[in-house]
Amino acid sequence: MKAGSLSVSDSERVAIDDTQKWLMEAVIGLNLCPFAKAVVVKDRVRYRVCLSVASDDVLHMLAEELQFLATADASMVETTLLIAPYALPDFLDFNDFLRACDALLESLGLVGELQVADFHPDYQFAGESPQAMGHFTNRSPYPTLHLLRESSLDEAVAVYPDAALIFERNIASLETLGAKGWADLGVVARLKGCA
Numbered sequence: 001m002k003a004g005s006l007s008v009s010d011s012e013r014v015a016i017d018d019t020q021k022w023l024m025e026a027v028i029g030l031n032l033c034p035f036a037k038a039v040v041v042k043d044r045v046r047y048r049v050c051l052s053v054a055s056d057d058v059l060h061m062l063a064e065e066l067q068f069l070a071t072a073d074a075s076m077v078e079t080t081l082l083i084a085p086y087a088l089p090d091f092l093d094f095n096d097f098l099r100a101c102d103a104l105l106e107s108l109g110l111v112g113e114l115q116v117a118d119f120h121p122d123y124q125f126a127g128e129s130p131q132a133m134g135h136f137t138n139r140s141p142y143p144t145l146h147l148l149r150e151s152s153l154d155e156a157v158a159v160y161p162d163a164a165l166i167f168e169r170n171i172a173s174l175e176t177l178g179a180k181g182w183a184d185l186g187v188v189a190r191l192k193g194c195a
Contacts, residue, residue, distance in 0.1 A: 008049065009051070011049070011051055011085070011191060012049040012051065014190050014191055015049045015083045015085045015141075015142055015189075015191055016047045016049060016083065018141040018142070018187075018188070018189055018190055018191075019047065019081060019083050019140065019141060019142065019144065020047075021141075021186070021187055022140055022141050022187040023036065023040060023045075023081075024040070025185045025186070025187050026136075026182075026185055026187050028040060029185070030170075030173055030174070030177070031173070032137055032170050032173075033166075034156075034160055034166065035152075035153075035156040035160065039078045039079055039152075042078070044074075044075075044076065044077055044078035044079065045077075045078065045079055045080070045081060046065075046068075046069075046072075046077045046079070046080040046081070047080075047081050047083065048061060048065055048080060048081070048082045048083065049082075049083045049084075049085065050082065050083070050084045050087060051085065051086060052084075052086065052087060053086045053087050054087060055087055055088055055093075055097050055100075057087070058082070058084045058087045058088070058097075058143075058145075059097075059100055059101070059104060061082060062082055062101060062104060062116070062145060062147075063104055063108065065080045065082055065147055066104070066105065066108055066110055066114055066116075066147060067108065068080070069114060069147050069149070070108075070110055070113060070114060074149060074151075074152065078149065078152060079146065079147060079148055079149065079152070080146070080147040081144055081145075081146055081147075082144065082145040082146075082147065083142050083143075083144050084142060084143045084144070084145075085142040085143075085189065085191040086191070087143060088120075088143045089121075089143070090122075091120050091121075091122040091123060091124060094118070094120050094143050098116075098118055101116050101118075101145065102116070112150060113149070113150055113151075114147055114148065114149060114150065115147075115148050115150060115153075116145050116146065116147055116148075117145070117146040117148060118138065118144070118145060118146070119138050119139065119140035119143070119144040119145075119146065120138065120139065120140065120143050120144070121139060121140065121141060121142065121143070121189060122139070123135050123136075123138040123139045123140075125138075131179075133171065133174040133175045133177070133178065133179070133182075134170075134171040134174060134175075136174050136182055137167065137170045137171065137174065140187075141187060141188055141189040141190075142189050142191070
């Protein structure tokens, strides 16, 4: 955890460890994001944990992290994962909260420079069966906001053939894996409050 390292509490460490396990076993291990491995191997991921139950506190930390990432050297810190183990346990509330995240990005003048991707333990795409394995492309141990540099995405997509097919490939992989295979990965939350 070198990238933009901060000292962390025991609860923060558990949330980070659970998130790193998910990142290694699911995101990288199942190749759900072909761009993630290089960033992780180069230790350019910054992990921040908001231990509050209040969504306003998560939004405040998001503002800090967006401003930090906008000014940080990309060769040192490429991206941030903001983990909220106790806030927004209900996916619909989390989904509504994303509007505030978008508004914050706009108010900071960072649209086009940074973007926020979202992950949640109960992530569900609209119009899909609740049991569909495709939801697991965005399921994480805790509600998590992934702060990304637009320039990094552009570079990654430029060198990855058929980037538009990643989502379809992921769904096929997860359907092959199945719910039991996902459970066997053991990428679950250990902190009480979300899971």
